[in-house]
Amino acid sequence: MWSWVRVPLSRQLAKFTMETKLRFFKQGNNWYADVPNHTLDENEMVMGADIALDLLGKARNKEEFTITLSDKEPSQPLLHLNMKNHDDEGAWYQLSGYLYNSFLDTLMSETDCSEEFNEIWLCNVTHDVFGSHPKDIYLLKIK
Numbered sequence: 001m002w003s004w005v006r007v008p009l010s011r012q013l014a015k016f017t018m019e020t021k022l023r024f025f026k027q028g029n030n031w032y033a034d035v036p037n038h039t040l041d042e043n044e045m046v047m048g049a050d051i052a053l054d055l056l057g058k059a060r061n062k063e064e065f066t067i068t069l070s071d072k073e074p075s076q077p078l079l080h081l082n083m084k085n086h087d088d089e090g091a092w093y094q095l096s097g098y099l100y101n102s103f104l105d106t107l108m109s110e111t112d113c114s115e116e117f118n119e120i121w122l123c124n125v126t127h128d129v130f131g132s133h134p135k136d137i138y139l140l141k142i143k
Helices: 049-060 098-110 126-130
Strands: 019-027 030-033 064-070 079-086 090-096 119-123 136-142
Touching: 019 049, 019 126, 030 049, 049 064, 049 098, 049 119, 079 098, 079 119
Parallel strands: none
Antiparallel strands: 019 030, 019 064, 064 136, 079 090, 079 136, 090 119
16 A cells, blocks of 8 residues: 655755766777667767767877766866756756866867867766766766
8 A cells, every 4th residue: 555755845855966987988980988778879979078088088098998977066076067958869068177178278289179169968878877967967087
């Protein structure tokens, strides 16, 4: 038999926070997230996320690494992704933080980049990592 339990409003409104590790790898010229139950095409990183991963890979001379991500703000994140727009297919995030400044320096010195690189798009596979598209994602560690 079902019964109703009253939960205090403060507990109902408490934000669930999550920290997770996610492996990224490069095949050919493309970057992929290693998210189970999705095809390689669904896990492909595009629309700015591939550029960010390329810069991380070049800086570490690696084509595979694991990133620790959180939706809870730490004292000094390496990179902060702040959601700007969400639709049926994914969300656009604006970049900031220590690594973002490093990205800009690298892009300006290695390319003929006249536009500022400051946004990436993440598809709905993100829902299988965080449960939804969090308003903020923080990059904590890279291994």
